[in-house]
Amino acid sequence: MKIVAIDRQGKEHTLEGRDGWTVMEILRDGGLDIAAECGGACACATCHVYVNDGWFEKLPAPSESEIDMLDMALAVEPNSRLSCQIVCSETTDGIKVTVAPE
Amino acid sequence: MTAAAPIETDVAIIGAGPIGLFAVFELGLLDLKCHLVDILDRPGGQCTELYPEKPIYDIPGLPIVTGQELTNRLLEQVKPFNPQFHFNEMATGLEKLADGRWKLSTDAGTTLIVPVVVIAGGAGSFVPKxxxxxxxxxxxxxxxxxxxxxxxxxxxxxxxxxxxxxxxxxxxxxxxxxxxxxxxxxxxxxxxxxxxxxxxxxxxxxxxxxxxxxxxxxxxxxxxxxxxxxxxxxxxxxxxxxxxxxxxxxxxxxxGLTIKLGPIAEFGIHLNENLIPVDTAKFESQTLGIFAIGDINTYPGKLKLILSGFHEAALMSQAAFHIVRPNEKLRFQYTTSSSSLQKKLGVS
The missing domain is CATH 3.50.50.60 (FAD/NAD(P)-binding domain)
Structure with missing residues (x-):
């Protein structure tokens, strides 16, 4: 399964997703510049991404705590998500995300 | 800022997170006194700033503990050593003195004169986004x-x-x-x-x-x-x-806050991708007398876990002792059997 990620410089990376891993973990291990300060606890909003090309609507809705935590993210858009809360699975194969500005 | 009188002590610790706190304990067992500097207004670092209520499951002997509880327990554990905290202060300057000691200064005008500096700064300073x-x-x-x-x-x-x-x-x-x-x-x-x-x-x-x-x-x-x-x-x-x-x-x-390495980058210590490379015997940086423990250091096999930082604090303390007390012999003892250690801990 693939994750297409656009970094802050606008460069596109195609990463191999892993079932059950979070998109944040794949981005981090793929060397993208993503702080993920709290390590995936939905507690810092530094793994903020935009979910592109219709993928936002295909994802399960964000939890109450993720919606709350997005209040601490910068430059939030209607397609904003915290990548530590998106779990890779067959339904996310090919998902396209853009790392939000710092 | 008005400069207060310089404080002479044994060890200055940058960062009062779990690893900085446990370093107080290990150094304290060796009779080394510590001052800690932290930009936050309370101890605990990321544990209390980012996830005070989230359970941590991988602290040896504590099957489940929240960031706040772990911090509280560490504070209780280091209490006998009476550490001095400088909260709401950012360590901004580090320079070597002619007598070989270090002068650590903060943005609030505190100056610490110490033979040993321990950087336990996690990923750096919490600053506004x-x-x-x-x-x-x-x-x-x-x-x-x-x-x-x-x-x-x-x-x-x-x-x-x-x-x-x-x-x-x-x-x-x-x-x-x-x-x-x-x-x-x-x-x-x-x-x-x-x-x-x-x-x-x-x-x-x-x-x-x-x-x-x-x-x-x-x-x-x-x-x-x-x-x-x-x-x-x-x-x-x-x-x-x-x-x-x-x-x-x-x-x-x-x-809210995010973490930036901050002035540590300007201390003249060798860095590798915003981390401080250390050896795994002493956890000393490439600058003698400056140690780095916890998430801020890097070495082959490094895992950013609280338990790794605890181990690093113990080994660092042994090396720090020889710098602070060059003419003394370090006696390795266990808290279970040593009456002198138990006395320091106030349990005997």
Whole structure:
């Protein structure tokens, strides 16, 4: 399964997703510049991404705590998500995300 | 800042997170006294700032403990050693003195003179998040009550000003409520019509809005405008992407804290991708007398786990002892059997 990620410089990376891993973990291990300060606890909003090309609507809705935590993210858009809360699975194969500005 | 008299002690620890706290314990067993500097207003570092209520499951012997509980227990454990804390202070300068000791200074004017410095700074200093608006830095430090501010030090500075606040957390709402009575006008913007703040704050804000005392827009700040660093207006964009001009004297973004390495990068210590390379026998940096433990260091096989930092603190302490007490022999003892250690801990 693939994750297409656009970094802050606008460069596109195609990463191999892993079932059950979070998109944040794949981005981090793929060397993208993503702080993920709290390590995936939905507690810092530094793994903020935009979910592109219709993928936002295909994802399960964000939890109450993720919606709350997005209040601490910068430059939030209607397609904003915290990548530590998106779990890779067959339904996310090919998902396209853009790392939000710092 | 007024410079207080320099404090001479054994060890200065940068960072009062779990690893800095446990270092106090290990150093304390060896009779080394510690002062700790932390930019936050309380101990615990990331554990209390980011996830005080989240359970941690991989602390040996504590099957489940929250960040706050772990911090409380560490504080209890180091209490016999009477560590001195310098909170709300950022370690800003480090220089070597002629006698071989180090002079560590903070932005609050504290000076520590020590043979050993231990950097337990995690990923760095917690600093306010800066919105990614082009040129925002030009309007920072513009003076009292005008331009961009990430904190309110004196409310009085904002009297009679047109104020724009951005954010949806407790800080954004608290300052909206507190500054509204003295502002000429106050506008709050947030990306959604909902807030993660305490409900009574949300209610108070809604009442102010209903009474016409503040304005609230679901919008975000896209651009700042002004001549020569003097903020005059901003461009706001609504949820429907429509943009409009909004005049303001001050812009106060409240998006919480993030972690930046900060002045440690300027200390002259060898860094590798914002981490301090250390050896795995002493956890000393490439600068003698400067140690690095916890998330801020790197070595082959490093795992950023609290338990790794605890181990690093113990080994670092042995090496630090030889620097602080060069003419003394280090006696390796166990807390279970050593009556002298138990005396230090106040249990015998």
């Amino acid at each position: 800066r919105p990614p608006i082009p040129g925002i830095e030009v309007f920072e430090n513009a003076g009292d009550g005008v331009g961009v501010h990430y904190a309110v030090r004196k409310m009085e500075n904002f009297r009679g000003k047109n104020i724009l606040i951005a954010g949806g957390g407790d800080s954004a709402l608290d300052w909206t409520i507190n500054l509204a009575p003295l502002a000429k006008s106050l506008t709050l913007v947030h990306h959604r019509d909902g807030f993660r703040a305490a409900q009574h704050s949300v209610n108070q804000m809604r009442e102010l809005e209903a009474a016409g005392k503040i304005k609230f827009h679901v919008a975000s700040v896209k651009a700042l405008h002004g001549e020569a660093g003097k903020l005059a207006s901003v461009t706001l964009a609504g949820a429907d992407k429509s943009e409009w001009h909004h005049e303001t004297d001050a812009f106060l973004p409240f998006f």
